[in-house]
Amino acid sequence: MSSHSTGTGKHHPVPKRYALLFACCLLLAIALLADFLWASSSNLSSSSHSSLNLSLDSSNEVVAVSVSTPPQPRSIKKKKEPKAVNRELMYLNATYADIPAPHWDWEEMPEAPVPRLDGFAIQLQNLFYVFAGYGSIDHVHSHVDIFNFTSNTWVGRFDMPKEMANSHLGMATDGRYIYAISGQYGPQCRKPTNRNFVLDTKTKQWSELPSLPVPRYAPATQLWRGRLHVMGGSKEDRHEPGLEHWSLAVKNGKALEAEWRVEVPISRGGPHRACIVANDKLLVIGGQEGDFMAKPGSPIFKCSRRHEVVYTDVYMLDDGNQWKQLPPMPKPNSHIESAWVIVNNSIIIVGGTTEKHPITKKMILVGEVFRFNLDNLEWSVIGRMPFRMKTTLVGFWDGWLYFTSGQRDRGPSDPSPKRVVGSTWRTKLHL
Template sequence: MTVRLFAPLVVLALLSACSEPLTLEPLAEGLSWARRAASPTALYESQGLAVGDTLYVFGGFYNSRIQATTKSYAFHAPTKRWRALRPLPEAVTHAGQAAYGDDIYLAGGFLGDHPGPPSNRVWIYDTKRDRWRRGPPLPQARGGGALVALGGTLHFFGGAVREGHRYRYDSPDHWTLDVKGGSTTWRRAAPLPRARNHLAGVALGGKLYAVGGQRLGDEVNRNLRLVHAYDPARDRWRRVADLPYPVGHIGASSFAHKGRLIVVGGTTQGRRRVASVVAYDPARDRWSHLTPLPEGRSSPVAGAIGGHLYVTTGMRGGPQATTWMGRFR
């Protein structure tokens, strides 16, 4: 959430007025969307991802006063049921998220109610024991950055530094942590070619992808179409095909599925809430459109489970609790 200089209720009214979804023509390969049980709490700007047969949702903002919660939930796809998890150790939004083994890592983010300060903390959730523990902190505090796990190494890149409502700068920094080897020290890697925040990070085919995002706190005019791919063997980024439209607020709704990179929802220019679902094929360096969501959503949580896509929570005129399942036709 990056709106500045407005009282909370005015903010919510403005968001509602700008919530028309962006949709484009789907390809013949489509999705049929069906509702599933709603999240126990309406949320947006949550952290989360799919691990195994479960979609995890951690924290987020829960009301028009832009207050953050520590509540966390898991949606078990086979039984179509939600359960409460052990709450986050602290209220945080805009953290990067990644899974390795039985653990889910949350790195950085903004602390507490909006506009909270950036954080360098790393929290690790044990999916088997329903427990949290601290991880090695980031070298510096960042909010709205991306976290990706690739080959036993965590990669954190991008994000912003903010003081109150004022964004000081976007960061191109890229740090790595060898979790497989038990390292407790983050190391520098090649920086992002273009600094930004509210971006997504995805691992696919042995490479990392930095997808979309926004510049500073401007989600009205400065959402980005940029996509960069990182080769860890060469420690080098290169630009690949741009997104079909500029979009940010996709950090928890972008993921790999069957050899493609999927981006669900987000925010585009004019602060419009995106309904579109797009897929990137790295072999062809090309984006395609899938059947859009029934409604636009900014900052939802999404992932793939059992060949289907699951999408929950997000912003559209206020926090939402809706959950959808997308089945490929």
Template sequence: MARAAAGKHRKSTKFVFVCVGLLGAALITDLLWASSSSSTTFIPYKSSGTMMSWPPPESSSDSFLRNHSARGVTDKDKKDGIHGRILSKTFADLPGPELKWEKMTESPVPRLDGAAVQIKDQLFVFAGYGTIDLVHSHVDIYNFTSNTWGGRFDMPKEMAHSHLGMVTDGRYIYIVTGQYGPQCRGPTAHTFVLDTKTKKWQDMPPLPIPRYAPATQLWRGRLHVMGGSKEDRYTPGVDHWSIAVKDGKVLEKEWQVEMPIPRGGPHRACIVAGDRLYMLGGQEGDFMAKPNSPIFKCSRRNEVVYSDVYMLDDEMNWKVLPPMPKPDSHIEFAWVVVNNSIVIAGGTTDKHPDTKKMILVGEVFQFQLDTLKWSVVGKLPYRVKTTLVGFWDGWLYFTSGQRDRGPDDPTPKKVIGEMWRTKLSLPLS
């Protein structure tokens, strides 16, 4: 009898403990729910480096909120599955004036990751992918005066087909390194100079190490090559080399090592204006070849797009300037200098926070060099990356690249050869 009573007592005590435990768990769950419900969901601004000395641009969350207030939330928008936050498929689009675009004669071939330089009223357009398995090995020329294409000629057989570094002095075009072949093949260190009057090519000393899409410019009598991706196509390079050149001739036997750039990587704009050298945007990381793939098939890796702007000063030190309105990459030939301003068209920005897909840029940005202020001065007819830009007689032109899937889908789709122009009127400081 005593054992039976004791057993009943133990069962009763156990039951009480279980009830207390369940009640405690319910209270804790309720407190946690209340805490998470009352907190504010946001997308933090990520600084692109400790050197940033200016206020950050408008955060992605601000862009997101304004975007929704402007167009409303639709069935096409997606939830992140965690906080119930709704994310627009047009993530990070910035407001800007509409421009009147006119469609011109299309390029003879579509191009992705090609290159272009403007000399007076001619735009020399080089190489690029036609498809992921096809690369071009010739030059097409667009004449802004007659608005026609013509003058096609071949590139040297050893010259890279994409991710080139390129710049002109007004007659000669200097071409360095880049990717040789389709898919995600390796880089070449070959360098060349083209005389645009005679259409003759000459070799230059090879770059010390091959690079993909390095920033390239002529500054104070020297050809500067900076950054890009290393031989694996992914790792950012911070190397900076220069060599003396004049009138298409190389005046030194070897490349000189210069001050490394603050942040490495490919697909950035590199510009000389007012005797100052600027580097804008770009990214770290890129597609890589699949291991053991006999055709070097491209495989996507993580990429970090940034909005950093740097200027090389008289002491050959890098100075940090106000960042771009949003991170922007694939803009190496998507710029012109107009009225003491740098104008940049399109590109790619941060990947979509929900789908993780690449997001293209459809804005036209202006950077005023006297005030160091950024603004959105217009919208392209669609979002596009690695487009090739020129400016003539008040008209802003762009051609080639890879465009979006439509107004509500900013992910990349079709490689294009279209040529567009708009009359550009820039606000002055």
């Protein structure tokens, strides 16, 4: 007999097709179980860990804020974070940042007939003469607009001599005659001129003065003790600061000498400074070393950036023989040659430009209003403009502080320059 039993206890072999089906089902079950366990672990991890965001509390300390982040479907792509340089746009250290200042209420006046940058303005009583300037980098003005502070309207316009510089002028007045010294002739970064002119504001007639020994961009210019003083500015390459100082005796719009006299050189050269006579002393405030230059070989003298250093320096000449240094400005400031007035024995300076941003290297505009008290030689920040602005043209009449024209910022959070404007504003000044 066989050792294997027969009947109901007999084992039949399993067909191959069923074995294959069973194996497939087993593998599928194992895969589903593994997927379930992975998903459970992922959800548990997501719910038990949260992302960390940084914010500032009321004490300006950095604190960690826990924010739960639900798991995202795989099909949704994460948004790209902004580049690091964009996150740094908002960062300014103490040298570059806005200085805290009292809030001022400003009233907008009629806009200037044309926008202008790097022009100049001279106030004679209630009339404000606004000269030349860029309309854009490729267009310069060659005329004068007049604003009447009494009626708060723009009331006149007349042409400048065709040979006269269009920007970066030096200017001074004796109360009737306005002296216009050197500057840049034409748009972009063209060469300077050494030709000088004088305007009789009564007759609107122009005449010419003896030329400077050499051309200059934006020299500090002022009428002091019967002599027209011209100093500093940039040399013919538009970038190198000049230290030379000349003077010319003038009276009633006429030169009393045929040539300019050499005076004591200024301690530090450069353009875009305020030059002021106060209490029979000659003061030079702020400014910079270096400026844009013409790109080599460019047929249109296209402007090319160069390194610039903006400074806080204040110099005074009281005896004609030696420059003295006075307390510096609260922050470096340039492009303020026509941004000042004298009120109650104080120099008021509105806007300007400071050192470039240390990361983005963009120019930073200034929105503060500064006061230099001539009684105690102390600086203070007394107010803020409605926006930051460079090369403002500033006047004062009947208790009101005015400014017009220049290049304004890109908004409250971006102090870099944007549009050239002709905006005109005023505020009541309380000192």
